Amino acid sequence: MSKVKNKEPGKSLNTIVSDLTKPLKTHYGFTPWILFLTAIMLLGIGAYIIQLRDGLGVTAMRDYISWGLYISSFIFFIATALIGMLISAVLGLIGIKWITPIARIAEMIAVGFALWAGLVIIFDMGRPDRFWHLFVYGRVQSPIVWDVTVVITYVAISILLYLLPLIPDMPFLKKAMTDQAKWKQKMYHILSFGWVGSEGQYKLIKRLIRVLAVLIIPVALAIHTVTSWLFAMTLRVGWDSTIFGPYYVTGAFVTGGAAVVIAMFIFSTDFRLKNYITHFHFDKMGRLMVLLMLVYFYFNINEFLVPGYKMKLLEKPHLYGLFQGDFALMFWLVQIGGMIIPIILLLFKKMRKPLPSLIIAIAVLIGAFFKRYIITIPTLMHPHLPIQNVPAEFHTYWPTTFEWSITMMAIAGAVLVVTILAKLFPIMPIWEIAHEEGITNEEMNEFTGNN
Amino acid sequence: MKSKNIPKKNDNIKSTSRRDFLKKGLLAGAGTVIGGSIVGSFNAFAENGDTLKVLGPDGKIMAVDKSHLKEIGARTEEQMQQAGREGIPGRKWVKVIDLSKCQNARLCMAACQNSHQLKPEQHHVNVLRMDRTGDTAPFFMPKPCQHCDDPPCTKVCPVDATFKRQDGLVLIDNERCIGCRFCIAACPYSARIFNWTEPKDAEKYKDVEYNIELNVPQKKGTVSKCLFSADLLREEKMPYCVTACPNGVYWFGDENENAVTNGTTKETVNFKNLLKDNAAYVLMPELGVKPRVYYLPEQDRIFPFVYNGSTEIKKEQH
Secondary structure, three states, X not given: OHHHXXXXXXXXXXXXXXXXXXXXXXXXXXXXXXXXXXXXXXXXXXXXXXXXXXXXXXXXOOOOOOOOHHHHHHHHHHHHHOHHHHHHHXXXXXXXXXXXXXXXXXXHHHHXXXXXXXXXXXXXXXXXXHOOHHHHOOOOOOHHHHHHHHHHHHXXXXXXXXXXXXXXXXXXXXXXXXXXXXXXXXXXXHHOOOOOOOHHHHHHHHHHHHHHHHHHHHHHHHHHHHXXXXXHOOOOOOOOOOOHHHHXXXXXXXXXXXXXXHHXXXXXXXXXXXXXXXXXXXXXXXXXXXXXXXXXXXXXXXXHHHHHHHOOOOOHHHHHHHHOOOOHHHHHHHHHHHXXXXXXXXXXXXXXXXXXXXXXXXXXXXXXXXXXXXXXXXXXXXXXXXXXXXXXXXXXXXXXXXXXXXXXXXXXXXXXXXXXXXXXOOOOOHHHHHHHOOOOHHHHHHHHOOO | OOHHHOOOOHHHHHOOOHHHHHHHHHHHHOOOOOOOOOOOXXXXXXXXXXXXXXXXXXXOEEEEEHHHHHHOHHHHHHHHHHHHHHOOOOOOEEEEEEOOOOOOOOHHHHHHHXXXXXXXXXXXXXXXXXXXXXXXXXXEEEEOOOOOOOOHHHHHOOOOOEEEOOOOOEEEOOOOOOOOOHHHHHOOOOOEEEOOOOOOOOOOOOOOOOEOOOOEOOOXXXXXXXXXXXXXXXXXXXXXXXXXXXXXXXXXXXXXXXEEEEOOOOOEEEHHHHHHHOOOEOOOHHHOOOOOEEEEOOOOOOOOOOOOOOOEOOOOOO
């Protein structure tokens, strides 16, 4: 097994600490990358300021197609964020060992994308200045109130699930980062929360992580199920579906899985951590992706074949639009290029190597983004009663530059959160990697000077 | 609706009965809007003296010093909001639309847009050209908000900005609306519109006090919709669209009284009989939202169908 090969070098604690903290110190590509993301965000901020001034009229949304790119991006963000729950909670709880070096990456993605999901939904509001109304006048029967509640809860638990496993790493950082800025050292000190590495503390933190991992599973399921209900709770053709909850959740795992594979590739090459994120891990993630995409494929068959077979009068224009009409190109590209071909390719071992995995994951992620577009917009183009006595632009929708800029800002923002976290803290838990290498707590304490 | 109170024409607003006088004195004093012409209708009775007669909350006529009126101005809007949310006690408004009469005159649309500060592409009531089957003559169908008894829009509103009143109306509070547009997605009749940009004549309406029963002034970033002209109903008048129709399409009334009055002919008939005799129906009853708008079938369709207009309008220049 490649797992044995992975363990062969037998890394010393010294190597682990220096390998994982080196990218935090010197990293030449970092500044241009931050500047690049900031530039995209500045553009988006400018676009948003104009949107605030002139109203949502700067978007292509109108009275009939009244939800657009923002809402579909929102689902995409929530979907991507869900991977944190799958990898660090579900797989962690059932004792899967190979996730150790990628669990924190998944959690970083969860934090970044869940945070920005909350902002993306605000970009879609006609009156963001009245956001507080949700807390003052909030009504329990509205799925939006459910959504706000679970998104906030998910962000909170995700942050905790990111921060808690960081605590035992702090003594290593304090020791390894002495040549770094004062504020960083101070931050590491504060975030160590008095960690001395005693048996009791290890026991406690493991238990806490376990509790949070259990807690996050229902919250994560709720967050995406409720998001699907924003659509499924309406009387619209194409949304009026009973399987929307599981359909969204399974689709979310595919999306987040692809995001993790991309992040794994970037971190393993750019942070020079190929000894930690190995071919073995890409192989495992590839297999996991096949499983996730097969489940998603199954839900897609249910979602489209069942109404497509019956072709109810009201659903006909909608389904024809997808299968052979205006949206056919996007629909089939997303379904075949973003799902069916990736499933087939990833069945081959060669395709589960890092570079092919990366390319496939990019295709899956782009497909996932436009899949949300396909779910949101075509339905609104086919209301029950005809669209009449309005300008021609009310009949169609393609996002404006403003919408693309603001959406790109959100994507850049989420990536920026991941980047900053990766720059401040090791992307893998030093202590857990050390445990896997057979290094004891005593040895770690000796290394950090805690006794 | 009591037929004796229904004015024959719009200019009957200036009727001189004592009761009407007092009522309008109250309304004017409260700084609300009379007869749909918003600007310039304030203080119509302000020069009557130092005191003003108003109807008290218990129905008694009371004299109020004019100086007091200013002081309670802020509270009055609040009270108007409250009354606007509760509705008119004892009423159950219904609308019946006779599809055999509609000739696409579109005066209902114009009257509605004029009174609700709407742009040409914004419709609270929209006359649709229905042509579904393809093998029968098309017909015209005015489509206002259906004021459902089980409204899917109010259910999804996260902040109670759109709500169902005791008199059957579904209204919207654009001072509370957060602009999420969930209600637009939820409405199966596409009855809701959104202020994507500054509303029409925003500058002109800037200082006008918000009337929840008229939804004026309209506000950028909020939803709007047909209100069955709740402001007129409070004055015992029929909605703007109903009285504007030249072809007798609209019947409007109170289900509790079992009577509806035609907006054109002013004829009042038995509501239940009108439905039964003409085989009335509601739109998409299978959705279970229980509309309060009834349609009389599109019988005697014009054939061959002549229609030179377009269902598409040119984009408004801003």
